Amino acid sequence: MWEHERLVVRTGKRSGMTTMVAVHSSAAGPAVGGTRMKEYAAITDAVTDVLRLSKAMTLKCEAAGIPHGGAKSVIVVDREITPELRRAVLLDHADLINEFGGAYRAGPDVGTGPDDMAVLRELTPHAYCLPEEQGGTGSSSGPTARGVLAALKAASRHTFGTSDLTGRKVVISGFGSVGELIARGLAGADVTVSDVDGSRRTAEFGWVDPDQAYRTRADVLVPAAVGGVLSPETVEHLDVKLVVGPANNQLTDDGVAGLLRDRGIVWVPDHVASAGGVIYTLAREDDGADHETALKRVDGIEATVDRLLRTRQRNGGSAPAEVSNMGI
């Protein structure tokens, strides 16, 4: 069933490249979501991605109690990206964002960053997270990692009886900008990391090859790379008690949540655990909150996860309320 408000796909007049915006819902307010710049095997895969990710943003804003709807945009990489072409396609994308007249506001996502947002801002006011030296809040990786750590505290209390992860084995799949900050925030835990990029390996943490990350015995698994990692096949081989991480759209389909529950594995939905970045950015850039106040709002994810897991327990393992406003 078609449940999105709008999907617009354009061929850029400067770059000749395809960019698209999907607005899932603006019922709660202007729709927000990152701009993903990525290669896809087929254009239909990009459309599927933008539709799924925009819906996840609606859930994320709702769970975080943010008065915004969900959207997402994709720039389809179909050739080598020179600096000139990057600039051209970003300006094309800014034109597309302007077609929405403020109903869609963009931030960075996989493949884009604060410098790219500054290029968008040359043509549209609807871009968040410019570099700090240009008055923006920069990368949202720090607040995202902080939000995951807050979610981990609540989920650990629920699962292990204490929020202290000292001595617990934690596997982090995806040692990128958020994964690394989570690893560093887990002082005292026995942290093992994994990444398809072998150059990310460091003596500071244990290492497991990416194809083994979802089979390694541990207390906690942190998906921090890509989506679609929790499938019926991977769940069958999981040997952990708790799964909490920032990767968007972790389940291959909604039914996998039931499989996790049946195996006694506590899973915190990614749209709850990964909301720190959007909470922080909107607090600073829309509400004018200072850094500390914005971080306090991010820390509210701990209470949200507490409520979610208590509701789930009361409902015998499932919580329809887990996608509704948890009131951060």
Ligand SMILES: NC(=O)c1ccc[n+]([C@@H]2O[C@H](COP(=O)([O-])OP(=O)(O)OC[C@H]3O[C@@H](n4cnc5c(N)ncnc54)[C@H](O)[C@@H]3O)[C@@H](O)[C@H]2O)c1
């Ligand atoms: N950065 C944010 O503020 C933010 C906010 C919400 C959600 N997320 C999500 O969190 C995840 C991580 O974000 P990030 O900003 O750290 O991205 P990143 O690109 O910095 O890091 C991702 C890392 O995962 C690795 N990787 C890719 N495929 C892998 C695989 N199959 N197995 C293991 N490692 C793999 C990459 O080599 C990279 O090091 C993404 O799914 C992103 O959408 C990020």
